[in-house]
Amino acid sequence: MKRFTRLFTTLDQTTKTTLKTKALAEYFITAPDEDKLWCIALFSGRRPKRAINATELRNLAAEQARIPLWLFEESYPIVGDLAETISLVLPPPTRDSDLPLSRWIEQLRAMTGLPLDERKAQILDAWDQLDTAERFVFTKLVTGGFRIGISRKLMTRALAQATDQDEAALALKLMGNWTPETTSYHDLIEKDDPRADGSRPYPFYLAYQLESEAKNLGPPADWQAEWKWDGIRGQLILRDGEHHLWSRGEELLTDRFPEFERAPDFLPDGTVFDGELLAWDDGPLPFATLQPRITRKTVSKKLLRDAPVSLLAYDLLEIGGDDIRHLPLKERRQCLETMLENAPPDSPVRLSPKLDFESWDALADTRATARTHRAEGLMLKRCDAPYLAGRKKGDWWKWKLDPLTVDAVMIYAQQGHGRRANLFTDFTFAVWNGNELTPFTKAYSGLSDSEFEEITRWVRRNTLQRFGPVRQVKPEHVFEIAFEGIQESPRHKSGIALRFPRMSRWRRDKPVNEANSLNDLKSLLKLYG
Amino acid sequence: MTDPVLTFTDRGIYCPAGDFYIDPWRPVDRALITHGHADHARPGHGRYLATHAALPVMRHRLGDITAEGIAYGETRQIGGANVSFHPAGHLPGSAQIRIEVDGYVWVASGDYKTTDDGFCEPYEPVRCHSFITECTFGLPVFTWEPQAKVAEEINAWWQTCVAEGKTALLGAYSLGKAQRLLSLLDPIGPILTHGAVEATNEILRTQGYALPETIHVTPDLDVKAQKGALVLAPPSALGSQWARRFRNPSTSFASGWMRIRGIRRRRGMDRGFVLSDHADWPGLQEAIKATGAETVYATHGYTEIFSKWLKEEGYDAHVLQTEFGDDGQSEEAV
């Protein structure tokens, strides 16, 4: 654990990518194989299962720290992380331990199934032999929420450096269904068998937001335009008579979307599609309809009926078992269209249409109609580009619609946590409803650190009332709230709910009485809801 | 029931029997000042009273003030109140102020830390009936490692910087923390200082506080010639134009807030050292217990949480709204 904690601390202490890569590569050279494998697993989102639930863990930590639970709970939002809060309140350890990372994880895994008291005793025993930094790492593992700011790409690059392998080939090896329990470091990394796992997806190619005007991209004929759908990205894999559905976060979704069970009946084996999962019934349904399909693990008949899902396929990565990512988009698109030509009309895999355009101006007009197609804007893809791995600039661009905006009055404020502990960052906004201010949304991002600091000072001096951590403040500041969509919502007092609300501007120039009204929101709802 | 010894007004903590204020935040006729930090020693008062050791820095910062000095432990009668100043261990010259009226004793702590840093006058507990305590770090997540361990970390970082050909840029508030750090460094190269730090250094040196040799960074100083240097500056200077002259910097910040990972990351420095001039959670408990006070007023920090905790511990505890440490993480408050 000491070596891994040292790595973690080094990664945490620097903001420079080169130093992070160097530290990781060094770890991959010096650590034992079992530890390396777990390190790769952790940094690619393969976390061990939670050994104890969070409530039990809080109770245990508070008890051990000899503080009442409420005091622990008050400290938690200020620290912003449960495992960190625990590591900070516990009394100093009385012993020391040299156990490697893999052994600690083994112990954690062996814990599942043990009676609660036994699990508690083991966790207390562990805390007592780890220092603050080691405890933090250990407790992160206990809570099953090991996430730190290391991208998988960075980890892969470091591993490529350490093992002298090609980064892209290594990235492919790391995809898919493996866990440290089902493979070894040697089998996963050192052996040369890229297709050992039939369910293995390809790394997704991710687009950047368009940075300048579309016309700077060059001749329109070099580009393919599609709707940018408002669903979730997915890869559908048909291999060995089976099908597998992966999310972009590399979550296996196969069981949640039984619609695709039929796919092998009319689509050839050895095929991989990239596309967007949408709730679809003769056309796209709102994102809110898709939501329960993503979150619920069991799919009832009613849910299947109310929220049928299709994959809007826009790329083909494998055909006849061959990886065709190196082919230009034009050719991949041709294959994709041919493949779906004879699919039945109710196929769960549909072709995401190409939007033909003669000029960038004409395409801009098309883009302006995106909301009526329930799209977020357009995707622009270079016709002669291969399918790359990860986020690369140049060939794929998102050309999103400008967000909708309203000017709203801040009425409540709450402190943030983590990086924003001690700053007021979570605000509730209201619009006019006659002479009253009706709250309609919360937002917590979009301002700079210095703006947050300024508003924090203001909140401290202008608090009217406190409700626990929430402060009611003088209705004095107007903010422009940007959002991507608007929906009816009987759960909210205002009757509406926004999608991705954030503060786009502090309207210091606007007096409170010039903020928008609930009627303004209702007309937006009529237009775009 | 007699009148309270101290009352709380919108100008600050007030003593009716002696007609004076303690660390007031609006101009008053007579102000007793615990220490020179800007949230406690503000300009515009008629007369100031502070420890002899605190006055030089206050005069430097506040300019031409009418001020009188007092020795630690010396008792002075002001109106119907007996007043004395006692070491708070926060920074050189810092004091807790004891006020006695008709046998009732109150102590206003100002800012304090209970551990001896080997540099400023160490904290001394003062018995009282009512205690006004700061609680900047009044949460159980704030406990400090021994100073020697933090000093070791800082010195090790400096050595690594030298080995890697980097300039070590250490951010610390210019009054108090910077000088405490100077007393902890094992010089393996020259120590360069920002003007704000150096001004305080000079004053404290004249007062007789022992500080290692430092070099003031002036426009004509050739910083490239200063091999293996450590630079000590207020944190705000580290991100400014001023710091650009140092090539290949490694930045760090010494503060109690560095205990929290999120805050460390927000600061965007390469390193964060957990070193505070305020009492940590155990220090606060220990200090309050040592006063023997029954009534405790919490100010300057997590007042609501801290006073709730004290109530559960059996104290008659209250929140006191002040304008000290107004913005939780101002350089002043750490």
Ligand SMILES: [Zn+2]
């Ligand atoms: Zn202070």
Ligand SMILES: [Zn+2]
């Ligand atoms: Zn203060």
